[in-house]
Amino acid sequence: MAFESFEVVPAVDMQDGEVVQLVQGERGTEKRYGDPVEAAQRWVSAGARTLHLVDLDGAFEGERGNADAVERILDATGVDVQVGGGIRSVADATELLERGVDRVILGTAAVENPEIVGEISAEYPGSVMVSLDAKDGEVVVEGWTEGTGLDPAEAAQRYADLGAGSILFTNVDVEGQQAGVETEPVRRLADSVDIPVVASGGVADIDDVLALRAAGAAAVVVGTALYEGNFTLEEAKDAL
Numbered sequence: 001m002a003f004e005s006f007e008v009v010p011a012v013d014m015q016d017g018e019v020v021q022l023v024q025g026e027r028g029t030e031k032r033y034g035d036p037v038e039a040a041q042r043w044v045s046a047g048a049r050t051l052h053l054v055d056l057d058g059a060f061e062g063e064r065g066n067a068d069a070v071e072r073i074l075d076a077t078g079v080d081v082q083v084g085g086g087i088r089s090v091a092d093a094t095e096l097l098e099r100g101v102d103r104v105i106l107g108t109a110a111v112e113n114p115e116i117v118g119e120i121s122a123e124y125p126g127s128v129m130v131s132l133d134a135k136d137g138e139v140v141v142e143g144w145t146e147g148t149g150l151d152p153a154e155a156a157q158r159y160a161d162l163g164a165g166s167i168l169f170t171n172v173d174v175e176g177q178q179a180g181v182e183t184e185p186v187r188r189l190a191d192s193v194d195i196p197v198v199a200s201g202g203v204a205d206i207d208d209v210l211a212l213r214a215a216g217a218a219a220v221v222v223g224t225a226l227y228e229g230n231f232t233l234e235e236a237k238d239a240l
Contacts, residue, residue, distance in 0.1 A: 002080065002103065002126070002166060003196045003218040007050060008209060008236045009082075010043035011200075011223035012036050012073070014066040015056040021224045025172065027060065033227045036069040037076050043226075044077045046233040050102075051077065052200075052221045055085030059107070064092070074100050082129055084168075093120045097127055105168055107131035108141045111148055111155075114162055121163030128166075129198070130159040134185060135172040152185065153192035166196040168221070174202030181208045183215040190216030206231050206239045213240070 013020055019039045020030035033039060040051055053073060057065030064070075064086040074081060084105025087093050093104040097120075110117050110130045120128050132152050133140050139150035156167045169189050171182055181202040190197045196218030203209060203222045212220045225231065 002050075003198070006213045006217070006240060007219045008048075008233060008240070009050045009052045009198070009219050009221045010039075010048050010226055010233065011052045011054065011221050012039050012043075013054045013056055013223060014069050014085075017066060017069060019227075020056065021227060022056070031224075031227075036066070037072045040073045040077050043233060044079055047237055048079060048233060050080040050082065050219070053081060053083045053085075054105075055083070057086070059085040061086065070096075070101075071099070082168075084129075084131060090116060090119050093128070094123070097124050103127055103129045103165065105129045105131050107133065110159065110164075111139065111141050111150070114158065117159055117162040117164050121165065125163070126165035128164050129168050130156075130164045130166075131168040131170065132156060132159075132189075133170045133172055137185070140172060153188050156189055156193045156197070160193045160195050164195060166198060166218070167193065168198045168200060169217075170200040171202060180204055181212055183211050186212055186217055187215040190218075204230060206236055209236055210239060 014036050019033040019036050023029040055064045055066040080102045082103035083096055083101045087104050088109045096104050117128050134152045139148045139155050186199045198219045199212045199217040200221040203225050209220055
């Protein structure tokens, strides 16, 4: 079972074969952090139990552009791996799960075709993590550019009923700014479903990590704050 105890999950966001961090998901804001495999190995050495891999080229273009890096990370690490970005079909998801990925993250595909969640989950129970990105309290898709009119908590309940194993909740309002987190949307979401809710967006320091745990998150994905050295994975584990 994923996330038996609360954990900090390092993000390895990839664009053009490099690790990058974007501010609020906007292309052109990226800061580069080198080779994805080296980054992944560094986080595993520091004690990461799970890695969060995102193919940003896949997310933006709809086709996975960093599949090779994902393959190399799977070969090099041996920890739980969740992968998102450009997974638009049952076939895409199945290929990754057969290759050894633990969870596939579905965003736009799940919003456009909710039944895909049930189809994949029937074959691979617990393997679908539905990504709900919220802006001003509304689920947004297509790289956070289009509103859907969906309430995050209601959407999460629907996906849980369809068989989703977990929810990845990104608060776009605070994402990538290292200005702190908002706990209320996370608490509301975690209270609405029985499956794990993984929080993402805005973590600047260890207090943010602790606040998200207190709000009911099962785990937190951290990118910029770890890459910029605001705190180490070891320090976070000690605090937890």
